[in-house]
Amino acid sequence: MTAQRVLGVDPGTIVCGYGIIDVAGSRYTYVTSGVIRPVRNAPMPDRLCTVFRGIASLIEEYRPSVLAVEEAFYGDNPKTAIKLGQARGVILVQGVLAGMQVSEFSPRFIKQAVVGVGSATKEQIQYMVARILKLPSPPQPTDAADALATALCFAVQPHIKLADDRPLTRAQRQMKALGIL
Amino acid sequence: MTAQRVLGVDPGTIVCGYGIIDVAGSRYTYVTSGVIRPVRNAPMPDRLCTVFRGIASLIEEYRPSVLAVEEAFYGDNPKTAIKLGQARGVILVQGVLAGMQVSEFSPRFIKQAVVGVGSATKEQIQYMVARILKLPSPPQPTDAADALATALCFAVQPHIKLADDRPLTRAQRQMKALGIL
Numbered sequence: 001m002t003a004q005r006v007l008g009v010d011p012g013t014i015v016c017g018y019g020i021i022d023v024a025g026s027r028y029t030y031v032t033s034g035v036i037r038p039v040r041n042a043p044m045p046d047r048l049c050t051v052f053r054g055i056a057s058l059i060e061e062y063r064p065s066v067l068a069v070e071e072a073f074y075g076d077n078p079k080t081a082i083k084l085g086q087a088r089g090v091i092l093v094q095g096v097l098a099g100m101q102v103s104e105f106s107p108r109f110i111k112q113a114v115v116g117v118g119s120a121t122k123e124q125i126q127y128m129v130a131r132i133l134k135l136p137s138p139p140q141p142t143d144a145a146d147a148l149a150t151a152l153c154f155a156v157q158p159h160i161k162l163a164d165d166r167p168l169t170r171a172q173r174q175m176k177a178l179g180i181l
Numbered sequence: 182m183t184a185q186r187v188l189g190v191d192p193g194t195i196v197c198g199y200g201i202i203d204v205a206g207s208r209y210t211y212v213t214s215g216v217i218r219p220v221r222n223a224p225m226p227d228r229l230c231t232v233f234r235g236i237a238s239l240i241e242e243y244r245p246s247v248l249a250v251e252e253a254f255y256g257d258n259p260k261t262a263i264k265l266g267q268a269r270g271v272i273l274v275q276g277v278l279a280g281m282q283v284s285e286f287s288p289r290f291i292k293q294a295v296v297g298v299g300s301a302t303k304e305q306i307q308y309m310v311a312r313i314l315k316l317p318s319p320p321q322p323t324d325a326a327d328a329l330a331t332a333l334c335f336a337v338q339p340h341i342k343l344a345d346d347r348p349l350t351r352a353q354r355q356m357k358a359l360g361i362l
Contacts, residue, residue: 045273
Protein backbone atom coordinates (compact mmCIF):
# COMPACT_ATOMS: atom_id res chain seq x y z
CA MET A 1 0.00 0.00 0.00
CA THR A 2 1.40 3.41 -0.95
CA ALA A 3 2.05 5.62 2.04
CA GLN A 4 0.65 9.13 2.17
CA ARG A 5 2.79 11.69 3.90
CA VAL A 6 0.68 14.11 5.94
CA LEU A 7 1.81 17.48 7.24
CA GLY A 8 -0.37 18.59 10.16
CA VAL A 9 -0.26 22.23 11.23
CA ASP A 10 -1.54 24.02 14.32
CA PRO A 11 -1.51 27.63 13.04
CA GLY A 12 -0.27 30.57 15.09
CA THR A 13 1.91 33.67 14.78
CA ILE A 14 3.47 33.24 18.23
CA VAL A 15 3.98 29.47 18.03
CA CYS A 16 3.06 27.43 14.96
CA GLY A 17 3.15 23.67 15.52
CA TYR A 18 3.88 21.13 12.78
CA GLY A 19 3.95 17.36 12.65
CA ILE A 20 4.59 14.99 9.78
CA ILE A 21 3.49 11.35 9.66
CA ASP A 22 3.38 8.63 7.03
CA VAL A 23 0.06 6.85 6.63
CA ALA A 24 -0.25 3.43 5.00
CA GLY A 25 -3.73 2.05 5.65
CA SER A 26 -4.01 1.93 9.41
CA ARG A 27 -0.23 2.08 9.94
CA TYR A 28 0.95 5.50 11.06
CA THR A 29 4.66 6.33 11.23
CA TYR A 30 6.14 9.39 12.91
CA VAL A 31 8.42 11.42 10.64
CA THR A 32 9.12 14.68 12.44
CA SER A 33 7.48 17.42 14.51
CA GLY A 34 8.30 20.76 16.09
CA VAL A 35 7.34 24.41 16.18
CA ILE A 36 8.04 27.55 14.20
CA ARG A 37 8.56 30.50 16.55
CA PRO A 38 8.62 33.91 14.85
CA VAL A 39 10.52 36.67 16.68
CA ARG A 40 7.99 37.72 19.27
CA ASN A 41 8.16 41.48 18.95
CA ALA A 42 8.66 41.55 15.19
CA PRO A 43 5.98 43.27 13.10
CA MET A 44 3.10 40.98 12.11
CA PRO A 45 4.01 40.84 8.37
CA ASP A 46 7.50 39.59 9.31
CA ARG A 47 6.09 37.00 11.70
CA LEU A 48 3.74 35.78 8.98
CA CYS A 49 6.70 35.55 6.64
CA THR A 50 8.61 33.39 9.16
CA VAL A 51 5.63 31.00 9.31
CA PHE A 52 5.33 31.04 5.51
CA ARG A 53 9.04 30.28 5.01
CA GLY A 54 9.04 27.64 7.75
CA ILE A 55 6.16 25.72 6.21
CA ALA A 56 7.70 26.13 2.74
CA SER A 57 10.99 24.55 3.96
CA LEU A 58 9.12 21.64 5.54
CA ILE A 59 7.23 20.98 2.31
CA GLU A 60 10.44 21.21 0.30
CA GLU A 61 12.36 18.88 2.62
CA TYR A 62 9.72 16.26 3.42
CA ARG A 63 7.47 16.45 0.32
CA PRO A 64 4.16 15.67 2.06
CA SER A 65 1.16 15.11 -0.20
CA VAL A 66 -1.49 16.18 2.32
CA LEU A 67 -1.81 19.35 4.38
CA ALA A 68 -4.08 18.98 7.42
CA VAL A 69 -4.82 22.21 9.25
CA GLU A 70 -6.65 22.78 12.49
CA GLU A 71 -9.76 24.76 11.70
CA ALA A 72 -10.16 28.11 13.37
CA PHE A 73 -11.90 28.12 16.69
CA TYR A 74 -14.47 30.87 16.38
CA GLY A 75 -13.86 32.47 19.75
CA ASP A 76 -15.57 35.69 20.65
CA ASN A 77 -12.63 38.00 19.97
CA PRO A 78 -12.54 39.26 16.36
CA LYS A 79 -9.07 40.78 16.93
CA THR A 80 -7.62 37.36 17.82
CA ALA A 81 -9.62 35.81 14.97
CA ILE A 82 -7.99 38.17 12.45
CA LYS A 83 -4.50 37.24 13.70
CA LEU A 84 -5.24 33.52 13.64
CA GLY A 85 -6.79 33.94 10.18
CA GLN A 86 -3.63 35.62 8.91
CA ALA A 87 -1.50 32.68 10.05
CA ARG A 88 -3.97 30.20 8.54
CA GLY A 89 -3.95 32.08 5.24
CA VAL A 90 -0.20 31.80 4.72
CA ILE A 91 -0.31 28.10 5.64
CA LEU A 92 -3.33 27.09 3.53
CA VAL A 93 -1.99 28.86 0.47
CA GLN A 94 1.21 26.78 0.63
CA GLY A 95 -0.76 23.58 0.34
CA VAL A 96 -2.37 24.78 -2.89
CA LEU A 97 0.90 26.17 -4.27
CA ALA A 98 2.54 22.78 -3.66
CA GLY A 99 -0.36 20.88 -5.24
CA MET A 100 -1.18 19.13 -1.95
CA GLN A 101 -4.56 17.87 -0.79
CA VAL A 102 -5.72 20.41 1.81
CA SER A 103 -8.01 19.32 4.67
CA GLU A 104 -9.29 21.26 7.63
CA PHE A 105 -10.61 19.82 10.88
CA SER A 106 -12.22 21.50 13.86
CA PRO A 107 -10.32 21.24 17.17
CA ARG A 108 -13.23 19.24 18.57
CA PHE A 109 -13.20 16.78 15.69
CA ILE A 110 -9.43 16.31 16.03
CA LYS A 111 -9.73 15.58 19.76
CA GLN A 112 -12.54 13.13 19.18
CA ALA A 113 -10.65 11.39 16.37
CA VAL A 114 -7.43 11.02 18.35
CA VAL A 115 -8.53 10.81 21.98
CA GLY A 116 -12.17 9.82 21.58
CA VAL A 117 -13.39 12.83 23.53
CA GLY A 118 -14.18 16.20 21.93
CA SER A 119 -13.19 18.03 25.09
CA ALA A 120 -9.84 16.24 25.59
CA THR A 121 -7.07 18.12 27.40
CA LYS A 122 -3.67 19.01 25.92
CA GLU A 123 -2.09 16.27 28.07
CA GLN A 124 -4.55 13.65 26.84
CA ILE A 125 -3.74 14.61 23.25
CA GLN A 126 0.02 14.37 23.91
CA TYR A 127 -0.45 10.97 25.55
CA MET A 128 -2.58 9.52 22.75
CA VAL A 129 -0.37 10.92 19.98
CA ALA A 130 2.65 9.28 21.64
CA ARG A 131 0.77 6.01 22.01
CA ILE A 132 -0.59 5.87 18.47
CA LEU A 133 2.78 6.83 16.96
CA LYS A 134 4.73 4.61 19.39
CA LEU A 135 6.88 7.49 20.59
CA PRO A 136 9.06 6.96 23.67
CA SER A 137 7.63 10.14 25.29
CA PRO A 138 4.83 12.66 24.65
CA PRO A 139 5.75 15.05 21.81
CA GLN A 140 6.80 18.50 23.02
CA PRO A 141 5.68 21.25 23.04
CA THR A 142 1.91 20.82 23.01
CA ASP A 143 1.67 22.80 19.74
CA ALA A 144 3.71 20.07 18.02
CA ALA A 145 1.50 17.40 19.61
CA ASP A 146 -1.59 19.27 18.38
CA ALA A 147 -0.14 19.36 14.87
CA LEU A 148 0.59 15.61 14.97
CA ALA A 149 -2.97 15.07 16.23
CA THR A 150 -4.25 17.06 13.23
CA ALA A 151 -2.23 14.87 10.87
CA LEU A 152 -3.49 11.73 12.66
CA CYS A 153 -7.03 13.07 12.40
CA PHE A 154 -6.68 13.12 8.61
CA ALA A 155 -5.45 9.51 8.76
CA VAL A 156 -8.20 8.14 10.97
CA GLN A 157 -11.14 10.25 9.83
CA PRO A 158 -12.28 7.97 6.98
CA HIS A 159 -13.09 5.43 9.72
CA ILE A 160 -15.11 7.83 11.86
CA LYS A 161 -18.83 8.30 11.65
CA LEU A 162 -20.39 11.52 12.89
CA ALA A 163 -17.39 11.90 15.14
CA ASP A 164 -17.48 15.65 15.38
CA ASP A 165 -20.36 15.36 17.84
CA ARG A 166 -22.26 18.25 16.39
CA PRO A 167 -25.93 17.92 17.23
CA LEU A 168 -27.57 15.52 14.80
CA THR A 169 -29.82 17.03 12.16
CA ARG A 170 -33.47 16.03 12.14
CA ALA A 171 -32.86 13.72 9.17
CA GLN A 172 -29.91 12.12 10.97
CA ARG A 173 -31.99 11.59 14.12
CA GLN A 174 -34.67 9.91 12.03
CA MET A 175 -32.08 7.72 10.29
CA LYS A 176 -30.58 6.83 13.63
CA ALA A 177 -34.00 5.94 15.01
CA LEU A 178 -34.52 3.70 11.96
CA GLY A 179 -31.12 2.07 12.49
CA ILE A 180 -29.80 3.32 9.13
CA LEU A 181 -27.11 5.51 10.64
CA MET B 182 12.68 63.60 -6.44
CA THR B 183 12.60 59.83 -6.70
CA ALA B 184 9.12 58.44 -7.08
CA GLN B 185 7.90 55.70 -4.78
CA ARG B 186 5.55 53.19 -6.29
CA VAL B 187 2.80 52.20 -3.86
CA LEU B 188 0.56 49.14 -4.16
CA GLY B 189 -2.61 49.61 -2.14
CA VAL B 190 -4.74 46.56 -1.36
CA ASP B 191 -8.26 46.16 -0.03
CA PRO B 192 -8.15 42.50 1.11
CA GLY B 193 -10.93 40.03 0.48
CA THR B 194 -11.50 36.47 -0.67
CA ILE B 195 -14.60 37.34 -2.70
CA VAL B 196 -13.26 40.55 -4.22
CA CYS B 197 -9.75 41.83 -3.52
CA GLY B 198 -9.14 45.39 -4.72
CA TYR B 199 -5.75 46.73 -5.80
CA GLY B 200 -4.49 50.12 -6.89
CA ILE B 201 -1.00 51.30 -7.81
CA ILE B 202 0.18 54.90 -7.76
CA ASP B 203 3.52 56.68 -8.09
CA VAL B 204 4.30 59.20 -5.40
CA ALA B 205 6.88 61.97 -5.86
CA GLY B 206 6.58 64.45 -3.02
CA SER B 207 3.02 65.69 -3.26
CA ARG B 208 2.59 64.55 -6.88
CA TYR B 209 0.53 61.39 -7.17
CA THR B 210 0.24 59.56 -10.48
CA TYR B 211 -2.23 56.79 -11.24
CA VAL B 212 -0.59 53.62 -12.58
CA THR B 213 -3.28 50.93 -12.54
CA SER B 214 -6.14 49.50 -10.48
CA GLY B 215 -8.63 46.66 -10.51
CA VAL B 216 -9.85 43.65 -8.60
CA ILE B 217 -8.87 40.01 -8.14
CA ARG B 218 -11.98 37.82 -8.11
CA PRO B 219 -11.41 34.22 -7.00
CA VAL B 220 -13.93 31.66 -8.27
CA ARG B 221 -16.79 32.19 -5.88
CA ASN B 222 -17.63 28.63 -4.95
CA ALA B 223 -14.05 27.36 -4.95
CA PRO B 224 -12.66 26.01 -1.66
CA MET B 225 -11.12 28.70 0.55
CA PRO B 226 -7.49 27.51 0.10
CA ASP B 227 -7.89 27.86 -3.68
CA ARG B 228 -9.43 31.31 -3.34
CA LEU B 229 -6.55 32.38 -1.11
CA CYS B 230 -4.15 31.03 -3.71
CA THR B 231 -5.82 33.12 -6.44
CA VAL B 232 -5.36 36.24 -4.30
CA PHE B 233 -1.76 35.23 -3.52
CA ARG B 234 -0.92 34.68 -7.19
CA GLY B 235 -2.74 37.85 -8.29
CA ILE B 236 -0.79 40.04 -5.89
CA ALA B 237 2.45 38.24 -6.83
CA SER B 238 1.88 39.01 -10.53
CA LEU B 239 1.19 42.67 -9.77
CA ILE B 240 4.40 42.94 -7.75
CA GLU B 241 6.36 41.21 -10.50
CA GLU B 242 4.91 43.39 -13.25
CA TYR B 243 4.86 46.80 -11.55
CA ARG B 244 7.68 46.45 -8.99
CA PRO B 245 6.14 48.64 -6.26
CA SER B 246 8.37 49.43 -3.28
CA VAL B 247 5.55 49.96 -0.79
CA LEU B 248 2.61 47.74 0.15
CA ALA B 249 -0.25 49.61 1.83
CA VAL B 250 -3.00 47.40 3.21
CA GLU B 251 -6.32 48.34 4.71
CA GLU B 252 -6.28 47.24 8.34
CA ALA B 253 -8.91 44.79 9.41
CA PHE B 254 -12.13 46.21 10.68
CA TYR B 255 -12.78 44.41 13.92
CA GLY B 256 -16.45 43.70 13.36
CA ASP B 257 -18.34 41.55 15.77
CA ASN B 258 -18.27 38.35 13.71
CA PRO B 259 -15.21 36.17 14.42
CA LYS B 260 -16.08 33.90 11.47
CA THR B 261 -15.84 36.82 9.04
CA ALA B 262 -12.74 38.05 10.86
CA ILE B 263 -10.99 34.71 10.29
CA LYS B 264 -11.78 34.83 6.55
CA LEU B 265 -10.62 38.41 6.23
CA GLY B 266 -7.52 37.56 8.26
CA GLN B 267 -6.69 34.71 5.87
CA ALA B 268 -6.82 37.07 2.89
CA ARG B 269 -4.73 39.67 4.72
CA GLY B 270 -2.14 37.03 5.64
CA VAL B 271 -1.43 36.00 2.06
CA ILE B 272 -1.18 39.66 1.01
CA LEU B 273 1.03 40.91 3.87
CA VAL B 274 3.45 38.04 3.45
CA GLN B 275 4.05 39.02 -0.19
CA GLY B 276 5.23 42.46 0.84
CA VAL B 277 7.88 40.94 3.11
CA LEU B 278 8.88 38.30 0.54
CA ALA B 279 9.38 41.06 -2.06
CA GLY B 280 11.37 43.23 0.38
CA MET B 281 8.73 45.98 0.27
CA GLN B 282 7.88 48.48 2.99
CA VAL B 283 4.60 47.24 4.49
CA SER B 284 2.14 49.71 6.00
CA GLU B 285 -1.32 49.14 7.40
CA PHE B 286 -4.01 51.76 7.87
CA SER B 287 -7.41 51.57 9.50
CA PRO B 288 -10.43 52.15 7.23
CA ARG B 289 -11.25 55.25 9.27
CA PHE B 290 -7.76 56.67 8.92
CA ILE B 291 -7.83 56.07 5.15
CA LYS B 292 -11.16 57.84 4.77
CA GLN B 293 -9.99 60.77 6.83
CA ALA B 294 -6.72 61.00 4.89
CA VAL B 295 -8.38 60.92 1.47
CA VAL B 296 -11.82 62.45 2.01
CA GLY B 297 -11.25 64.33 5.26
CA VAL B 298 -14.07 62.52 7.02
CA GLY B 299 -13.57 59.22 8.89
CA SER B 300 -17.12 58.15 8.09
CA ALA B 301 -16.94 58.90 4.33
CA THR B 302 -19.14 56.86 2.00
CA LYS B 303 -17.88 54.61 -0.82
CA GLU B 304 -19.04 57.24 -3.34
CA GLN B 305 -17.17 60.02 -1.57
CA ILE B 306 -14.00 57.90 -1.64
CA GLN B 307 -14.43 57.18 -5.36
CA TYR B 308 -14.99 60.87 -6.07
CA MET B 309 -11.96 62.06 -4.09
CA VAL B 310 -9.67 59.34 -5.47
CA ALA B 311 -10.64 60.37 -9.02
CA ARG B 312 -10.07 64.03 -8.18
CA ILE B 313 -6.70 63.58 -6.48
CA LEU B 314 -5.43 61.27 -9.25
CA LYS B 315 -7.01 63.38 -12.02
CA LEU B 316 -8.94 60.44 -13.41
CA PRO B 317 -11.65 61.11 -16.01
CA SER B 318 -14.19 59.11 -13.98
CA PRO B 319 -14.45 57.47 -10.53
CA PRO B 320 -12.45 54.22 -10.39
CA GLN B 321 -14.60 51.09 -10.57
CA PRO B 322 -15.48 48.93 -8.74
CA THR B 323 -15.46 50.46 -5.26
CA ASP B 324 -12.94 47.83 -4.08
CA ALA B 325 -10.42 49.20 -6.58
CA ALA B 326 -11.20 52.76 -5.42
CA ASP B 327 -10.69 51.66 -1.80
CA ALA B 328 -7.33 50.14 -2.70
CA LEU B 329 -6.27 53.37 -4.46
CA ALA B 330 -7.43 55.30 -1.39
CA THR B 331 -5.22 53.04 0.77
CA ALA B 332 -2.23 53.76 -1.49
CA LEU B 333 -3.04 57.49 -1.38
CA CYS B 334 -3.31 57.28 2.39
CA PHE B 335 0.29 56.06 2.55
CA ALA B 336 1.29 59.00 0.34
CA VAL B 337 -0.48 61.74 2.27
CA GLN B 338 -0.13 60.41 5.83
CA PRO B 339 3.23 62.03 6.57
CA HIS B 340 1.38 65.35 6.23
CA ILE B 341 -1.46 64.37 8.54
CA LYS B 342 -1.51 65.06 12.23
CA LEU B 343 -3.73 62.96 14.46
CA ALA B 344 -5.94 62.34 11.49
CA ASP B 345 -7.27 59.00 12.60
CA ASP B 346 -9.55 60.82 15.06
CA ARG B 347 -8.92 58.40 17.88
CA PRO B 348 -9.56 60.12 21.19
CA LEU B 349 -6.51 62.16 22.14
CA THR B 350 -4.34 60.82 24.94
CA ARG B 351 -3.91 62.94 28.05
CA ALA B 352 -0.44 64.01 26.92
CA GLN B 353 -1.80 64.95 23.48
CA ARG B 354 -4.62 66.99 25.05
CA GLN B 355 -2.08 68.86 27.15
CA MET B 356 0.14 69.49 24.13
CA LYS B 357 -2.88 70.72 22.19
CA ALA B 358 -3.85 73.03 25.04
CA LEU B 359 -0.31 74.39 25.03
CA GLY B 360 -0.44 74.87 21.27
CA ILE B 361 2.43 72.40 20.67
CA LEU B 362 0.33 69.95 18.71
